[in-house]
Amino acid sequence: xxxxxxxxxxxxxxxxxxxxxxxxxxxxxxxxxxxxxxxxxxxxxxxxxxxxxxxxxxxxxxxxxxxxxxxxxxxxxxxxxxxxxxxxxxxxxxxxxxxxxxxxxxxxxxxxxxxxxxxxxxxxxxxxxxxxxxxxxxxxxxxxxxxxxxxxxxxxxxxxxxxxxxxxxxxxxxxxxxxxxxxxxxxxxxxxxxxxxxxxxxxxxxxxxxxxxxxxxxxxxxxxxxxxxxxxxxxxxxxxxxxxxxxxxxxxxxxxxxxxxxxxxxxxxxxxxxxxxxxxxxxxxxxxxxxxxxxxxxxxxxxxxxxxxxxxxxxxxxxxxxxxxxxxxxxxxxxxxxxxxx
Ligand SMILES: [Zn+2]
Numbered sequence: 001x002x003x004x005x006x007x008x009x010x011x012x013x014x015x016x017x018x019x020x021x022x023x024x025x026x027x028x029x030x031x032x033x034x035x036x037x038x039x040x041x042x043x044x045x046x047x048x049x050x051x052x053x054x055x056x057x058x059x060x061x062x063x064x065x066x067x068x069x070x071x072x073x074x075x076x077x078x079x080x081x082x083x084x085x086x087x088x089x090x091x092x093x094x095x096x097x098x099x100x101x102x103x104x105x106x107x108x109x110x111x112x113x114x115x116x117x118x119x120x121x122x123x124x125x126x127x128x129x130x131x132x133x134x135x136x137x138x139x140x141x142x143x144x145x146x147x148x149x150x151x152x153x154x155x156x157x158x159x160x161x162x163x164x165x166x167x168x169x170x171x172x173x174x175x176x177x178x179x180x181x182x183x184x185x186x187x188x189x190x191x192x193x194x195x196x197x198x199x200x201x202x203x204x205x206x207x208x209x210x211x212x213x214x215x216x217x218x219x220x221x222x223x224x225x226x227x228x229x230x231x232x233x234x235x236x237x238x239x240x241x242x243x244x245x246x247x248x249x250x251x252x253x254x255x256x257x258x259x260x261x262x263x264x265x266x267x268x269x270x271x272x273x274x275x276x277x278x279x280x281x282x283x284x285x286x287x288x289x290x291x292x293x294x295x296x297x298x299x300x301x302x303x304x305x306x307x308x309x310x311x312x313x314x315x316x317x318x319x320x321x322x323x324x325x326x327x328x329x330x331x332x333x334x335x336x337x338x339x340x341x342x
Contacts, residue, residue, distance in 0.1 A: 003166075011070075016032075027067060030262065035258055044303055050056070059119055063121045063330055068088040073269065073332060087116065092193045096118065119123060151329075163210065164208050165209055165210065165227075165229070166209075166210045166211075166228055166297070167210065167211045167227055167231075167233070167336075168211075168212045168225070168229070169197045169200060169201055169213050169214065169229035169232075169233060170194075170214045170215070170216060170218070170221075170230075170233060170292055171193045171213060171214070171215065171233060172189060172190065172216035172232060172233050172234035173190035173193060173216050174194050176215065176217055180234065180235070181193075181237045181310055181313070183238035183310050183311070187238070187314065187317075187318070189310065192235045192307065192321070193234055196325045198325075198328075199322055199324075199325030199326075200233075200328040200329045200332075202327040203326065203329035204333065207284055209333070212227065214292075216292075217316060221292050221296060223296070223297055223299060225295070225296050226297035227328070228293075228300070228301070228303055228333050228336060229302075229336060230302035230303070231262075231266065231303055231305060231328065231332065232290060232292050232293070232304040232305070233304075233305055233328070234304065234305070234306050234308065235307045235317060236282070236307075236310060237310060238310040238314075239311045239312070240309075242276065242311070243304065243308070243313055244277040244278055244309070245274060245278060245279065245283060245306055245307055246278060246279050246283050246305070246306050247266050247267045247270070247278075247303055247304070248263065248289070248303065248304055249262070249279060249288070249304075250293035250294065250302060251285070251288035252298060252299075255298070256299040259303060261340065262332075262335045264332075264340075264342070265331040266303060266327075266328060266331030266332065267331070267333070268331065269327045269330035270324070270328060270331055271307065273324065274307050274308070274320065274324050274327050275301070275340060276313060276316060279309075287304050295309035301335070305328070307324055
């Protein structure tokens with residue numbers, strides 16, 4: 001059952017030889033005493049102490065005391081303790097200690113069961129009151145962030161509305177002392193140009209355009225005045241040897257292509273509306289060097305129209321002013337719409 005201590009056996013063998021030398025070869029008793037064993041087997045005791053129970057040691061010592069032949073190696077202090085217990089109270093010490101250990105184990109077990117029961121009761125109570133738990137819980141992060149950092153609402157940026165194109169119409173001879181041509185019966189050029197210009201203005205405004213109705217010497221007529229289309233409206237003299245209308249641009253135009261396109265658009269639309277012919281041979285420097293064409297911005301397309309002769313075309317100029325205004329409005333609108341007006 002127990003391993004023997006080699007060191008002790010070797011020591012006991014040497015001691016036994018000495019003892020046998022004194023007592024004879026037939027000595028039956030073991031020569032080594034327990035104290036000698038303790039001293040000799042001290043190094044082996046650390047190994048054996050891990051393998052020999054206290055009870056086994058007690059039994060071993062008891063056996064060794066009755067039969068001094070075999071003694072096993074154990075720790076000296078352990079052997080003393082075992083020997084003291086086995087001699088003073090050989091029956092009660094170990095059972096009492098084990099009883100106390102058993103009581104402590106039972107107490108620990110009961111305490112563990114009670115702790116588990118309390119934990120289970122706590123979890124059950126929390127499960128039955130989820131609303132209160134949620135109320136005590138901190139608010140979710142998603143609800144805190146909007147409160148602390150308000151998301152700026154998108155402020156609508158007003159989109160600037162593009163202004164409609166500006167049209168400038170000059171009512172020839174209006175606003176000044178020069179009434180223009182005056183027929184013998186009193187028909188005045190300024191009367192015709194003013195009414196036609198006003199009607200054309202109304203038509204263009206109804207179509208969404210901005211229209212400036214200008215006097216002959218309007219203070220707005222400067223180099224920085226740049227309408228998208230400029231047209232001065234005049235009428236020819238009270239002669240009867242010529243008939244028809246004419247449209248011309250400035251001779252020294254800075255943008256002749258656009259000016260010519262404006263001329264074509266007004267010419268074609270006015271011809272349709274007025275049913276008058278184009279009288280190209282009477283275009284003079286009074287038209288191509290017209291003073292207002294020199295005043296506006298050089299890049300602003302401009303032209304001048306003579307509505308007709310107040311003599312030969314009198315009926316048209318007096319009775320069809322609406323048609324004449326329509327021809328002008330249509331021509332300007334086609335120009336503003338980008339028509340080539342070929
Ligand atoms: Zn005139």
